[in-house]
Amino acid sequence: MTNVALRLASIVLLLAVWFVGAHFAGERLLPGPQAVGLAIVNEARSGALAFNLGVTLARVAVAFVIAMALGTVIGLAMGRNALIDRIGDPWLVALLNLPALVIIVLAYIWAGLTETAAIAAVALNKLPIATVTVREGARALDKTLDEMAEVFRMGRWVRLRHVVLPQLAPYIAAAARSGLSLVWKIVLIVELLGRPNGVGFEIGVAFQLFDVTRILAYALAFVAVMLAIETFLVQPLERHVSRWRPKQA
């Protein structure tokens, strides 16, 4: 109860600071909460908000799924096999240290200003971090359970699903958590640089018009969407995969 109250108080304080800040900075530099709220309602009425949020969200989803799936497979292989690890590691370090912008620009140059290039660029940015995290988990796998599975002749699929993946779940969850916020930030840059729609594109247009109200309207709307995903999708999923852990009294 007090937790909820504290959270609410914190949000109210943020709005108050914003309100006072807007008063001093002026409408042009920092529009107040009511102006931004009105802009969100207007964009929603015209249908543009839903369309752009939807487009961006679809890109986030596709890039996220590709990066997580590939990252899990590669990370697992590298964590389990020393040879693959030794061969793959320099590639991983190179990719890890390549700036996001370089990957995006090269993707657009090599594959044109296409949807494929955009999603590949985002996925490629997320991939090495997911790989490193899952590899860490694969290195920590319990050998004694592996031996148990071998003596009882469990099949490959059973071993993966019931012995390996539950051990990787906390690592995959950590990669997913940090990944989701990273992916949506990169998607916005990709849209700004080479897509004709989406939240990133809209913010690019607003930037050229110096329309701070619209920038804040789109940014806040998307933050709200991501917050909803975190609360209603990621957290319940985490609770589900950790249901076997004894509850703390």
Added chain:
Amino acid sequence: MFPAGDPSRPESGRLEVHVKQKSYRTASGGRLQVLDDLSITLNNGEVAALVGPSGCGKTTLLRIIVGLDRDFDGSVTLPDQGRLGIVFQEPRLLPWRTVEENVRLAAPQAGEDVLATLFGTLELIEHRRHYPGELSLGLARRVALARAFAVDPELLVLDEPFVSLDAQLAAKLRAELVELVARRPVTTLLVTHDVEEAIGLADRIFLLSASPARVLAEVPIENPRSVRSADQIAAIRKEIALKTAAAQM
């Protein structure tokens, strides 16, 4: 119970192990010999106990027999299809699966009636839906026993399955093991450092030397488990003590 074997089963439940030698590479680059010209043979349905001082290489021998360690000089012939049931020193259950799921994953072909009987004998019925983290060590050991029996093994391997339980509980679990083996004879290899336990459970006892382990003496026990009197047990204990002393001279 049936030293000559179960007549309904062919003579294929025989286990033959010949290890010429097994050594480990030590950290300093030398080789440490753990097993030395060790042979044991078990007839179909026979329960044998391996008794030896701790650290003599018993667990290494078990790992060789169940196929977890292939780096040795010698041969292992498993019964028929080599279906193995194993109880490790630690229970080695999957913490993220319930008691029932743990058993079913190892023994997918086991019918509901088989599981019901096993859970009944081992007093696990009310724990079917519990997770291993919610069980005491004694209960977790029972689940490991249930899992080993559920696969309908041709060879049952038990590595000190009652160690670090209080005496009363260990005795109760031993009685349950005797009941299970009586109901469904299976070639069984039990590792223990407890002579008492070996005499109580086995048809044949192999006395092992200190490292590098070899067979000091083989002690067959003629009487069925259920009719062993205190006098007979004392006599067997004396024989074992004598043979151990003679071999060490």
